[in-house]
Amino acid sequence: MISRTxxxxxxxxxxxxxxxxRKEQPSDKQAEVLAAVGVRADSAAHMSADFNRGRQLNPNLGHAVWHTSLSFNPDDAATLDSAKMLAVAEGYVQKMGLDKTQYAIIRHHDQPDNQHLHIIANRVGDDGQTVKDGQNFYRSKQALKELIQEHGLTPPRGLRADKQHPAQLQGAELTKHELRQALHQALATxxxxxxxxVALQAQQISARxxxxxxxxxxxxxxxxDGTVFKGSQLGRGYSLAGITQQLAANQAAQQAAQEQAARHRQEAGQLAQRQEAEQQAAQAAKGPELPAVERKWQADYxxxxxxxxxxxAPIQARNKIIDSYSAYLQQHPNEAGIAVVVQAMKGDPRTAxxxxxxxxxxxxxxxxxxxxxxxxxxxxxxxKQAEGGFFGKNAASREAEEKLKFxxxxxxxxxGLLAPALLEFARAAKAADRPAPAVGFAARAYYQPEHAGLSLTEYAAKREAERRLVVRVHEPVxxxxxxxxxxxxxRSLTSKGATVSARATVDAQGNRVIELAVQYSVQQPRHELKDIGVTLDWAADxxxxxVQERAADRAQRQAPGQREAQQAKSRTQGPRRDQSTGIA
Known part of the structure; x- marks a missing residue:
C-alpha cells in the first residue's frame, strides 16, 4: 500500500x-462514497458547499484542501472489499490527525488492477484551528507501516520484512538487534x-x-523469545543509567513543549481579543456594512x-451519545467493553x-x-510430545517437531496441500502471530447529519423572491x-409548484368562503411560474x-407571457404588402 498527498x-x-x-461509466465502475463526515454525500455540489462552509471558520487559510490517495498492493486484491478499505482509510485518518475535521472517503472501481481510494479533508478543523501538514511524507510512511501490520496487508518492496533487518543476523544476534530497535523506538517518546x-510489552518484550x-x-x-540480555550488553544508552537519563530528558522536553504550547495559546487568545476589539471599533465607526436586502431580513434570519x-439540538445530543460510546471503548478496548456499549444501544434502530x-x-x-x-x-x-516415547522418536513426535518450527x-x-493438518496449524500460527484485532470506532462515521442552514445572503435572496397572495373562493350553499x-x-396550484393553505368560513347566509393563501417564488423554474400565472389569471376572470394580489407582483409574473405573445404575433403577421420589401 502506498500513498500520495x-x-x-x-x-x-x-x-x-x-x-x-465517473458518472458516465457503468454502475459497477462509478465512485463509491465509503464515508462522509460533516459533509453531505448526495451530490458533488452539496459536498463542496459543506467543505467551503467549514473553511469559513478560518477564512485566512488559502490552502485548505487535503487530498490523499491510497493504493493497495495487487496481491491483496482478492481480500479487499469496501468494509476493509474503509477500516484502513479510517485508521489512516486518525493517524494523520484528520479525525477532528470534515472528510470524505471515496473508493474508485474503474481500475480493477489498481484498487485505490481517495481521502478529501478540510485543513480547517472543527475548532477553527489549522490541521498541520508538516512532515507529511514521513508521518504517512509510518502510518502506512502500522496499518499494513494491523490489517495483514502486503507491504511494498521497501517495507518487506526481509528488508527490515540485516540478512546475516540469526539466533541471539537477531534478537539482540530487535531489542535495540524496540528500545530505540520506545525511548524516543x-x-x-x-x-x-507498556511499549515493550506490545512487542512481546519483558523487562526485569x-x-x-x-x-x-x-x-x-x-x-x-526466551533470550535475555542485560541492558548494558545492548549498549550504554540501554543500561539502567542510560534509560533513566533518557526518560528524564523526555520528561523535560515534554514539559517544555507543554509550556510553550500554553504560551502560544495564551498569545493567540490575546491576539484574537485584540483583533475582535479592533474589528468592533472599526464596525462601530463606519456603521453596518450589510446590504440593504440583508438588513431587511436580518431579524427574520x-x-x-x-x-x-x-x-x-436532539441530533447533536444523540451524536454526543455516540461520542460517549467511542470514548468508553477507548478506555475498555475489549469484549466486555463492547458488551456494555451494545447493551446501551439496545432498542435504538439508528445504531444498527x-x-x-x-x-x-x-x-x-x-x-x-x-x-x-x-x-x-x-x-x-x-x-513434550516432541521428546518422543520410550523407543525414541516416532511419527507423532516428528509431527510435533514440525509444528514447533512454525x-x-x-x-x-x-x-503443501498434501499435509492438510500441518497446513491448518501453520495458518493458525501465522494469523495468531499478528496482534489481536483492535476494538473501537470513529464516532463521526456514525453521526446523524445535522440540518444544513442558509447563510444570511441566501436567506435574504430566498425571502426576496417569495410572492404571497390570497384567493377568496365563494361556494354558495x-x-x-x-x-x-x-x-x-x-390542487391545481400545488401541482404547479405553489404552496397553498386553506381556511374556510361561513357568512351570514350560510355560504362557504374559502381563503387560499398562495405562496410561490420567482426563483422557481420558468414553466412553473407560467402555469401558476395562467391559473391565477383564469381565477381572476x-x-x-x-384574487387579492399586489399590482406589482401581478405585473411581474405577467410580463414574460406578454413579451412571448408580442414576439409570436410579430412572427405570424409578416411584412405588409404596401411596404417597400421587394415583394409585389
Missing part, C-alpha cells in the same frame, strides 16, 4: 473529479518507566530490574437560525450499523483467540356546481373567485 485551494475541482467524475514497559541487598535498583535486563438550532461493526470486531477477536489457542496455546504440549521460525513458508372548486384550485 497534495494540498490545494479549491474543493470544487477535487470533489467533482473524485466524486462525480516514553515519558516514564511504566510507559516504556535487579537490586542490591539494600534494595537499591542497580541494573536491568530484557527478554524476547435570527428567528430562522434559532429554529434551526432547535431542530439540530454501529452494532454490526461491533459484532464484527467481537467475531474477529474470537477468531484470533481460537487461532492462538490452536497454535501457540499448544506449544507446551507439543514440546512457532519459532516466523518466516518459515507454509507446507345552493349551487351544487360550486361545491369543491376551492379544493380543485388548491371567473365569477365566484376573488
Amino acid at each position: 497534495s494540498i490545494g485551494r479549491s474543493f470544487g475541482g477535487v470533489v467533482r473529479y473524485q466524486f462525480a467524475g 516514553a515519558p516514564d518507566r511504566p510507559a516504556l514497559l 530490574e535487579f537490586a542490591n541487598k539494600s534494595g537499591e535498583v542497580t541494573g536491568i535486563s530484557f527478554e524476547k 435570527r428567528a430562522y437560525t434559532a429554529e434551526l438550532a432547535q431542530r439540530n 450499523a454501529l452494532k454490526a461493526e461491533l459484532d464484527r470486531q467481537v467475531a474477529a477477536r474470537a477468531t484470533h483467540a481460537k487461532q492462538w489457542a490452536d497454535s501457540y496455546g499448544q506449544q507446551a504440549a507439543l514440546e 512457532l519459532t521460525e516466523k518466516d518459515r513458508p507454509l507446507p 345552493g349551487e351544487s356546481q360550486a361545491a369543491g372548486r376551492a379544493a380543485a384550485l388548491q 371567473r365569477k365566484g373567485y376573488e
